[in-house]
Amino acid sequence: MNSAIYGAKYDSDADFFGTKNGDGLPCAVCRSSSDVTSVMIPARRTCYKSWRKQYNGYLATNRDGSYGSKDYICINEDPDSFATAEDHGLRAIFQSTVASCGSLACPPYINYRRLTCVVYITATMAVQMQIVLLVLTFNSANGIEKKLLLNDPNQMEREIQELRTLVTTLTSQVSAIQQSKGGAQFIRWGKSVCPDNDTELVYDGFAAGGYYSNKGAGVNYLCLPRDPLWGINYTGTIYSTIYGAEYDTSFFGTNNGDDLPCAVCRSRSGVTSMMLPGRNKCYKHWRMQYNGYLATSGDSFDSSKEYICINENADAMVGGGHDYNGALFYSVAASCTSLACPPYISGKRLTCAVCTK
Known part of the structure; x- marks a missing residue:
């Protein structure tokens, strides 16, 4: 028995992406030589302040109802394509993603509007030191301002020494900033x-994802911003749908059906972040950002979802308790079949921690 991988293709009516239906999807892996944080923001076309845009486009994932859940990705606006051989229906496909009101807050979102996206990185912090010596002045003991004569050797020596001390201090500070710029x-x-x-805080917003019972829905949860920006008003009928996310249990300290808030955060000092499942404390030398309980979708649902860490004592969105379903969250319990027990215990809810270093 083996697993197979297939080429990815555009699958959209009226050539939404500007390519032909069935064309192959090219890709490029990129690295910034100066920046340390990269973020894909759904439902935005432009960057927030102090971030630098790499590209923008439209949110995409697999078709609703298809087998095989896929990540939400950002397909470049005006993308390229390449011709492929006949695939007889065997392919990974991408469709644009529309908002679905109900569990998703509308407004600011609009029912069945295509969601945009932008990929951007932190702008490089340039540290510059400029020392401009125009006219050195000092106040005499009697309060009368006098111009410093540049041919006074003793005074010049004192001023030069002070400047040397200042340059040494600034150089040390710049070095510390460059070594701990976080990201x-x-x-x-x-x-x-x-x-x-x-x-x-980069931004806060609404947790969202594919419908809990949709085959082919997006596998990853997204944090949709409160201030979406729209692209073209396209009315085609082939698309994937994204819904608001709800707690489908009272386990997290909220009511069944409450909507889930989220915040995209950036560490100013840590350059690595990880979600640690099964522990509510970080290992030595790591800094804990928050802890809580591991969560994902229900076992019996058709739509697979990733595991995330929901904050202990989680909040709910104001006015979001209508229980429309959508993307759902449940706590995760250990199962002592193929999982080693001990150290794990059958039926015990797994904790989690988000740590940076």
């Missing part, structure tokens, strides 16, 4: 603010 990015699920732990 680790993580999503805090269940909260709309970032931890008070040397982090900054």
Whole structure:
């Protein structure tokens, strides 16, 4: 028995992406030589302040109802394509993604509008030191301002020494900044603010994902911003759909059907972030940003979802308790079949922690 991998193709009516239906999808793996954080923001076409755009386009994933859940990705606006051989229906496909009101907040989202996306990185922090010596002045003991004569050797020596000390101090500070510029990015699920732990908020918004019973729905949960930006108003009928995410249990301290907030955060000092399943404390030398409980979709649902870490004592969105379903969250229990027990215990809910370093 083996697993197979297939080429990916555009699958859209009226050539939504500007390519032919069935064309192959090219890709490029890129690395910034100066920046440390990269973020894909769904439902935005432009960057937030102090970030630099790499490209923008439209959110895409697999077709609703198809077998095989896929990640949501950002397909470049005006993308390229390449011709492929006949695939007899065996292929990985991408379709544009539309909003579905109900569990998703509308407004600001609009029912069945295509969601845009943007990929961007932190702007390089340039540190410059400029020392401009125009006229050195000093106040005499009697308060009368006098111009410093540049041919005064003793005074010049003192001023030069002070400048040397200042340059040494600034050089040390610049070196420290360059060595600890941070950049680790993580999503805090269940909260709309970032931890008070040397982090900054990129944006906050609404947790979202594919419908819980849809085959082919997006496998990853997204944090949709509160201020979406729209692209073309396209009315075709072939698309994937994204829904708001709800707690489908009272386990997390919220009501069944409450909507889930989220916050995209950036560490100012850590360059690596990880979600640690099965522990609510970080290992030595790692800094904990938050802890909580492991969560994903239900076992019996057709739509597979990733595992995420929902904050302990999670919050709910105001006015979001209508229980429309959509993308759903459940706690995760250990099963002592192929899982080693001990150390794990059958039926015990798994904790989690998000750590940076």
